Amino acid sequence: MDLKKLAAALIPDDDLISPEKYEEIYPARLLEKGAEVTRLAPSPTGFIHLGNLYSALADERAAHTTGGVFYLRIEDTDLKRKVDGAVESVIRSLKYFGIKFDEGAEISSKLNYYGPYYQRQRAKIYRTFAKKLIEEGKAYPCFCTEEELAAIRAAQSEKKLTTGYYGAFAKCRNLTEEQIYENLAAGKPYVIRLRSSGDISRRFTFRDEIKGEISVTENDQDIVLLKSDGIPTYHFAHAIDDHFMRTTLVIRGEEWLSSLPVHIELFSALGFRMPRYAHTCSLMKSDGGNKRKLSKRKDPELSLDYYRRAGYYPVAVVKYLMTLLNSGFEEWELKNPLADWRDFKFKVSKMGKSGALFDLDKLSDISRTEISMLSPGECYAFLKGWTEEFGTEKDRQHFASEAYIVKILELVMGADGKKRRKDIERAEQGVRLIDYFFDDSFSPVYSFRYGADTVKGVLGRFAEIYDPADDNSAWFAKVKEVAAAEGFAAETSEYRKDPSAYIGSVADAAEILRIAVTGSANSPDLCTIMSILGKERSIARLKSAMGAV
């Protein structure tokens, strides 16, 4: 068979350049030894979730801790699943979490020598190499219809054989020259398949950067290289792109492990040297007692936008992911509390081998800690940023008064450097937490544990003598005075000695005041809260609580 002629008939493009030329167009990168070139290669099929960030972070760290390059490639070969705005969303989300690319799609960089970075725009390159493989007899056209393929699959699974297009099942593999041209003349659509030379019974070990030695067999599937629309499949595009974009380390989810044999054969058929691979375990979610891989479709609440909306501190999300990526990170951080997290020596080889269950408690804890280390001013800026995007109109009005909010935050966070409160876990909750400082969002539900007379007594007496000029101890002395007058023990120790002699302790009396002022039995220092509110509003709240019982 005249393969040259066949290739020209199958790939009639007349604007292709020679395959060798591409080696010159995309030369080896000039990088230090050990520098890794990694990439994030999402398909633009919607939002990205925590699992993608996890992977992106691994890529970013692997590149940037070795002086390498991290680039963005868009795998948009499946037009059916394309979602508008997905690329922008990916970039925006990653940027929010501090993940930056050095080159690639939509990245303005002088380094963009290896593009285009959208696979749809790379059709010529793929077709060039598909043509080459056909000429070499390593690829062939397949005219099977979807129905025929389904029938083959059905027959195979009935006989409990491996499904797929391989060996004797690959009907189009041995089509005669006449048959092929007949089909072409009839205008039948076709795909280009790899003519696999592998033997599934041959087994060897492959070294993965995370999993270590893994056992694989040769590939024997005649997988599709070019779909009937002339666009490549993932496998084919992967081999060509990662070769010509000079990727050194492919970090991808372990769901790709099973197609590794295909990729090994592809690189070999194309005569390319393989990059190294790191197959990451997937982030899991607990689902009815079992673990399950995080899914874009099933877990919309794990979209990165969800974390933005909930207001988790972005660095906290990254740090949480870092603890999963390299568990040594946590200890390192404990030892270097002031160091930049990027100074941690990330190692791909130290990545965990088994899928971690996503732990919201842990994320919350880290977020709380990160926020607690902010200065009140920084925290204000963070919360304000959140209100601008996700808050209510009322929130935005509240946050217009910077001085007032900062004063509140000094209380809520602890003004000095060492005694920090950790009340704010994320922006959304933090903004709600301080709602009671604003009259238009203060909507208390009074639930006093004492009778109306006692409540009114405490509130009324305190309203009489409250003076915002009092310092903490003077303020508390007045609380004690009021408490004693209403039958509470002025000292907790006294109350403990003889509980029956009192109706409660000073703590219980303070609770009445606290509920009246804040609407809650729990709050930070009440004395400070009242001084922030000021005399008028504090007393007004005491009075209105009196009226409500």
Add this chain to the structure above:
RNA sequence: GGCCCUGUGGUCAAGCGGUUAAGACGGAGCCCUCUCAAGGCUCAAUCCCGGGUUCGAUUCCCGGCAGGGUCACCA
């Protein structure tokens, strides 16, 4: 079902032939205390099972089992 990956407390996990089997989150308790938060201290809780190898296995080997992944003209 075939093939592949994984298997240490509730969760994330150190460990890499001999350890009282780290640490963090969560839980319980105590202290502190006007409540809460924070902080300090303490406690409970783990090597999937069965065979080997070995003086000795969480660690090495084999076999089960369990969980996950994958078997497309999707990535």
